[in-house]
Each structure stands twice: as structure tokens, then as C-alpha cells.
Amino acid sequence: MTDVRSELVADPVGEPREVAPTTRDVTGLDELVVRCTACPRLVAWREEVARVKRAAFRAETYWGRPVPGFGPPDAALAVVGLAPAAHGANRTGRMFTGDRSGDVLYRAMYDVGLASQPAVTGPGDGMRLHGARITAPVRCAPPANKPTPAERDTCRPWMARELALLRPTLRVVLALGGFGWQAVLPVLDEEVWQVPRPRPKFGHRAHAVLPATDGGPDLHLLGSYHVSQQNTFTGKLTPAMLREVLHQAKDLAGLS
Template structure:
């Protein structure tokens, strides 16, 4: 048997610097490949791997993905849905954004009702589900402890979101943002990319709508929606009807 090659400090450094390579990624697939091999945030690396080893009792017989979770959806999307980060026992387990947890159950059911998804259920990365006209993205691609990435972790992960938005620019017309964290992250990225984001920045809120113009003449409508967390969906702060209304608005604006 051949011994496995030793991992050197230069290997670790190269993998930690992967976000810096995102700006030169030629395709969305190339961005996804950079994401899945990223080790830029030590705290998140430790947490995602620990969760994958310890596992939740309900999933103790499953092999966890336990890596950064790439975005998912149509490479020619007119709408992007901006979340927060993968869930420890959802995307961190299945390897697909918003798949395998209660939040994903709510989101994919709504995407199906509004014509964006081929199925109302997303169980695992190879279940055959397809998204049409929409791509699910996140400011942070690793599951964070307590679902709370730090500002530094968001900044280190930001080049991935920035490059995705650049590559989607020929088609994307609307961004649906789930929650205040994603809203702030997206506004920061858009400002850096030359979009005319007002100062002070628009405030997040469910139903908020902001039309932004780019220096090259493009326009993007940003819609706010409460996050599909259990805290919101179980208490009725976000109902299926409210979520559907935002997605229908996004669909209509994208095709206006």
C-alpha cells in the first residue's frame, strides 16, 4: 500500500487562499470547485468537521459532507435567493444548499409552488431536483456555530458571492434576500461592484424593495424576505403565503 502524501503548511496556505482566486474563475462551476476546497476560516473548518464526526442521532449512519457547500441552481438564473450559511445538519450533511433541514423544506416547497423548482422536496444532492430560473447563494459557505458567522468570516467568503454575481450578470435581474445578514452582505458586495447603493444603505425588512442601477446601465431589484428559519416559520412571522408572494414578485419582475 502506498503511503498518503503528507500535507504541508504550504498546502494549507494555498487552500486557505482559495477565495482570492475566485475573481479569476471563468465559470460558476469553477467557483463551486474553489468553494468546496476552501479552508480560509479556521473556526468554521473546525466546526463543520466536528459536526461531521459527531453527527446528530437521527443521521448517525450517514456520511456527512462536512465541507463548504457550493451554490445551487440555474447557471442562467434571472433570480438569486441569498441565504445566510449552510445548516450544520442540513447542507453541511447533504452537500446541497438548503437541503436536509426544516428551512430547506419550507423554501423548496415555495419554490415549487411558484414554478422555480421541479419538486417540492429536496432530500439529498443526487435526488434529481432541478431549479429553473433561480440560483441559491450564500454570503458564507460553511456551517457556522449557532448559525452566526462573524463579520471577518463573511469578508473572507465574500469573493465567491462577488464572482457569482459577475458571472450571472447577463441574466440576473432580481435578488431575494432571506434575512438581515444576507441583506447587509449583498449590499456590501454590490457597492464594491459599482452598483449605486444609496447612503445610508436601504434597511432590511420583509417586503422591502430597492431598485439599483449599475454604472454600466444594468438594473437589479433587491427584495427583502424574512429568513425561512424555524424561529420565523414556526411562530408565523413568515407564512407560506408571505414567502410565495415575494417569490411571485421576483418572478414577475424578472420577466417584466
């Protein structure tokens, strides 16, 4: 799987399942994530998009690599999406940055006090998150925004290690969409939290408490409809609905 000729990753790392557990801090993990070439289809797609570009961004240099998490290494809240957008985070190199979905998310996070400003353009715009970190089960932009189950599973160790490193401070995980919800459940179950049986079902404002198995605090798992244009344009997810669930996450995380 790792024998991939990548134009944009000069020093590829090995398989995520072997490399991710060796990292000792979030910064080190982020540095390894951007060097991943484990999924040939995703490598080819993310770099093709970076070469061809969208007309509106033709003058820009696309990131075209895996996208690391964004936010402080001592976050109490982890927001879990799906994967980078082809002309969003795959262009800017920062989660949920550069597309309309991200505009909705960051605006809502600003409104509830989790972000330092209401709008984002890219790294260097001064955006800071307060007590929250944004991550994803799949770190490369997938064709049609649909990673395969094998790609999701190959990428899983990155998120697993990220959440494990956040363990001292992490109190809430907010999954945006059913994909994020289903992807994060086995990760949490394999770490220090016990997922209830039967497994909790996804839904907007879904809430499950996962008991800790290491003697530490329990974890709250929340669900929200994804901030996709399909949901926000149709009114399935309104700004008020998103603010409401973010307020709940913030309160449960002790960030109020």
C-alpha cells in the same frame, strides 16, 4: 488563515480574495468553493459536526465541506441565505437541503414555479431550479449558526464572483433575513450596481432598485424574513408570505 489541517479537503485553495476572481464560470467557482479552508474556526466546526453527527443521521456520510451555490449558471434570480445548517447543507452538500428551513423554501419555490419538485432530500433527488440560484454569504456551517464579521468578510469574494458571473442574466437578488441583506449590499456596490444612499433598510417585502453602472439592466433587491424555524413556527413568516415575495421576485426577474 489558510494553514488549516482539514480532514475532508484534500487539495485546499488559497485565500478567497485571491482565488475567486480568477474563475471564468460558475462551475469552476463551485469547484473552488468546496476546497476552501480559509477560516480555521469554521473548518474545525464543520468537520467536527461531520464526525460526531446527529443521531438521526448517524448512518449517513456528512459532506462536511464548504457548500457551493445551487442552480443554473444563467439564473435571473439569486436567493441569498445566511450559511449552511450544521445538519442540513453541511450534511447533504446542497444549499437549504436536509432541514426544515429548506423544506419551507423549496416548497414555496415549487408552488410559484421556480423549482421542479416540492420536496428535497439531497443531491441526486432530481431537484432542478428554474431561472433561480440559491447562494449564501458564508459557505461553511458556523457554530450556533452565527458567523463572525471576519468570517463573513473572508468568504465575501466567493459570493461577489458568483454574482459577477451571473451578471449577463441576473435581474433580482432576494435576501432571506437581515444578515443576507447586509452581507449582499457591499458585494453589489463593489460590482456593477449602485446601492442607494442612505442604504436601503431590510424588511419583509423591502424593495430597492440598484442602477447599473455598466450600461446593462438595473438590479432589483428584495428582502424576505428568513425561512428559519423561529420565523416559520411562530408565524412571523407564513407560506403565503413567502410565496408572495417569490412571486414578486419571479415577475421582476422576467420568469413569469
